[in-house]
Structure formats: C-alpha cells, structure tokens
Amino acid sequence: MLEVMRTRIKDHTEKVKKTAKEVNKEIRKHIITAVTAAFAFMIALFWRDLIQEGINKLIENVGANGDSYFYKILMALVVTVICVFGIVFFARLEKKDLGEGTKESEKKKA
The missing domain is CATH 1.20.5 (Single alpha-helices involved in coiled-coils or other helix-helix interfaces)
Structure with a gap:
C-alpha cells in the first residue's frame, strides 16, 4: 500500500x-x-x-496649405493601400513557406 x-x-x-x-x-x-x-x-x-x-x-x-487636410487624407489612403498590399504579400509568402495553399498540400489533405 x-x-x-x-x-x-x-x-x-x-x-x-x-x-x-x-x-x-x-x-x-x-x-x-x-x-x-x-x-x-x-x-x-x-x-x-x-x-x-x-x-x-x-x-x-x-x-496647398489651405487644403492640407485633403492631402493628408489622400496620403493616408495611399499609405493604407500600400500597406494592405504588403500585408497580403507577406501573408501569401508565409503560406507558401508553410506549404499551405499549394497543390501538393491540397492533395495530401484529400
């Protein structure tokens, strides 16, 4: 015990x-x-x-000192678009590195 x-x-x-x-x-x-x-x-x-x-x-x-607010909005939109493309690019790069989203990995899942 x-x-x-x-x-x-x-x-x-x-x-x-x-x-x-x-x-x-x-x-x-x-x-x-x-x-x-x-x-x-x-x-x-x-x-x-x-x-x-x-x-x-x-x-x-x-x-354009009087219209600077408009230009700041425009530049914010441009920076946002560039950053979104960067995020998408690196997300795809990460998936590619991990083997996700490729035909081979999808065949393995099936």
Whole structure:
C-alpha cells in the first residue's frame, strides 16, 4: 500500500514538473513576442514621423496649405493601400513557406 502511494506521488510529481516546464516555455514565448512587438512598434513610430514629415514637405511644395487636410487624407489612403498590399504579400509568402495553399498540400489533405 505504501509503495503504491509512493508511486502515485512520484507520478504526480513528474506531471507537475512537466507542466511547470511547459508553462515556463509558454511564458517565455509570450514575453519574446511582446518584446518583439514593442521593437516593431518603436520602428513604426519612427517611420510614422518620417512619412509625416515627408507629407508635410510635399504639401508645402505644392503650396496647398489651405487644403492640407485633403492631402493628408489622400496620403493616408495611399499609405493604407500600400500597406494592405504588403500585408497580403507577406501573408501569401508565409503560406507558401508553410506549404499551405499549394497543390501538393491540397492533395495530401484529400
């Protein structure tokens, strides 16, 4: 009886250790993702400043100070379209790298 209890305790201890390692791995993964996102956000802020300064210079050169709101909307639309194309491109690239969406992977699913 005592031996059975020891075996059960040992099994539970191993399960707890395994679960703790998995949780530690998950936490580490999420921390890395958060730090990476923070760096990406910082990069985006610098690009935002650069693009904003470029748009302001363009508006000054065109001489459309009164219509600058219209040009800002127009430039926001242009930047949005370019970014959407970039997102689609990289999403397709990721699918291609993972083997999704190819004829071979669809044959394997069937």
